[in-house]
Amino acid sequence: MTVLASGSKGNSTVIASAHTRLLVDAGLSCRELLKRMAIANEDPAALDAILITHEHQDHIAGLAVLARRLRIPVFITEPTHRAWVRMVTPRTTMTYAQWLDHVQKEKDARAQAAAAAQTTTEPGAPRLDSETWERGATKLGAPSMTVSSSWVGSGATEPIAVSAESDPDEVDEPAAPKPDPAYLPAVEYFHSGNPCGFVFESRSEAVRMAIATDLGYMPPNVKSALKRIDVLLLESNHDLEMLRDGPYPWAVKQRVLSRVGHLSNHATAEFLARDYDGGATYIVLGHLSEANNAPELALISAEQAIAGRMSLLGNRLILAQQSAPLTPICL
Numbered sequence: 001m002t003v004l005a006s007g008s009k010g011n012s013t014v015i016a017s018a019h020t021r022l023l024v025d026a027g028l029s030c031r032e033l034l035k036r037m038a039i040a041n042e043d044p045a046a047l048d049a050i051l052i053t054h055e056h057q058d059h060i061a062g063l064a065v066l067a068r069r070l071r072i073p074v075f076i077t078e079p080t081h082r083a084w085v086r087m088v089t090p091r092t093t094m095t096y097a098q099w100l101d102h103v104q105k106e107k108d109a110r111a112q113a114a115a116a117a118q119t120t121t122e123p124g125a126p127r128l129d130s131e132t133w134e135r136g137a138t139k140l141g142a143p144s145m146t147v148s149s150s151w152v153g154s155g156a157t158e159p160i161a162v163s164a165e166s167d168p169d170e171v172d173e174p175a176a177p178k179p180d181p182a183y184l185p186a187v188e189y190f191h192s193g194n195p196c197g198f199v200f201e202s203r204s205e206a207v208r209m210a211i212a213t214d215l216g217y218m219p220p221n222v223k224s225a226l227k228r229i230d231v232l233l234l235e236s237n238h239d240l241e242m243l244r245d246g247p248y249p250w251a252v253k254q255r256v257l258s259r260v261g262h263l264s265n266h267a268t269a270e271f272l273a274r275d276y277d278g279g280a281t282y283i284v285l286g287h288l289s290e291a292n293n294a295p296e297l298a299l300i301s302a303e304q305a306i307a308g309r310m311s312l313l314g315n316r317l318i319l320a321q322q323s324a325p326l327t328p329i330c331l
Contacts, residue, residue: 001209001231001329004028004036006286007322010058013233014042014328015209017202023050023066024198024211027058030065040325044070049188052076054195054214055083064088064181073186079194081187088181199225207231207331213287216259218267223275231329233320234271236285236302237262238292246292262287265298269305278309282329286320295319 002014010027014037026033037044049072053059063084067074076084094102197212210226213235226232243253243264255261263271268285283306285298302317309315320326 001233001284002040002042003233003284003286003320003326004033004040004042005322005325006213006233006284006288006320008058008237008287008289008291009322010061011213011287012036012062013211014040014047015198015200015211017200017205017207019204021046021048022200023047025053025059026050026062026066027060028062030062030069033062033066036325040328042328047072050074051198052080052084053197053211055080055087056195056214059214060084064184067184071185073188074184075188075190077192077194077196078189081189085182090181197222197225199229205331209233213237213262215263216261218263218271218275223271226275227277227279229280230331231282231284232280233284233286234268235263235287236265236268236293236298237287238264238289239294239297240264240266242294242297243289243292248291256292262289265293265301268298269301272302272305273307276306278306278315281314281331282316282318284318284320284326284329288319288322290322 002016004012004014005028006013010032011025012027012033013024015022015024023033028036034044047070050063050067052063052074063074195214197210197215199208199210201208208229209231210229211233212222212226213233215222215235226234238256243256246253248256257264272283283302285302288295288298299317299319303310306315306317310317318326318329
């Protein structure tokens with residue numbers, strides 16, 4: 001496990017076995033992710049896929065650019081993919097007055113088209129088709145040209161065409177289509193909750209690693225999944241008092257404290273004391289809030305919860321960082 005970044009400003013972790021290399025979340029820019037992989041001696045070209053836990057910006061900021069650059073598939077839940085597509089797709093907004101003006105222009109265009117069509121179909125009026133136009137143009141000494149049938153009968157009073165003698169530099173080139181911001185080389189759906197965590201197992205090495213952040217609370221299925229884990233990246237997001245007295249608006253504080261928010265130091269310590277089986281070699285405390293937590297508080301809280309189970313060989317506590325990758329944890 002190589003934690004490239006963990007915190008409120010961006011999250012990304014490399015999980016690797018002898019045969020598979022995965023990137024969990026891409027919450028930094030593509031450039032920064034590549035920079036941090038280089039610092040950690042991780043080869044981006046060796047990645048097999050990107051796994052996404054959920055659609056928050058601190059987990060998907062560099063997803064599209066990185067996936068396209070590396071040409072690797074993205075594994076994601078369908079609801080998360082839909083939410084991400086909505087986020088990155090440009091939206092056109094207009095005021096009510098602009099909408100009324102748009103509607104009026106459409107009405108005027110339809111009225112003009114109807115009037116022009118009525119004029120060209122009056123009894124006795126010659127019908128101008130592409131063949132007639134070409135013969136007439138040749139008679140008048142104009143260079144021969146091919147007239148597109150797309151404008152015939154469309155209500156245009158005079159056909160417009162580009163002659164063979166036109167200067168190509170004066171012809172407006174069609175604008176190149178903008179790349180689809182939601183394009184990914186390949187998408188694979190899996191079914192889970194949202195957000196979700198992951199447990200990785202290498203059967204050949206008999207090693208299990210887990211990532212569990214953005215939880216809000218510890219439901220029974222998560223507690224059960226986090227058994228027999230050798231390396232556990234576990235959220236310890238905020239100190240309760242620092243959050244309550246901190247700079248966030250009250251509505252944001254309520255969300256962080258809710259079941260769709262984040263685990264506090266207290267909630268993480270409660271899990272470690274009551275439900276954790278004590279089998280991990282390393283416990284990595286991650287997703288610490290810079291505004292509402294202090295690394296020392298998260299560490300002390302977890303140490304007290306584990307109590308006498310810590311040793312040189314087991315339950316070693318490590319703090320993940322926002323600003324720099326951790327030294328790879330190898331088992």
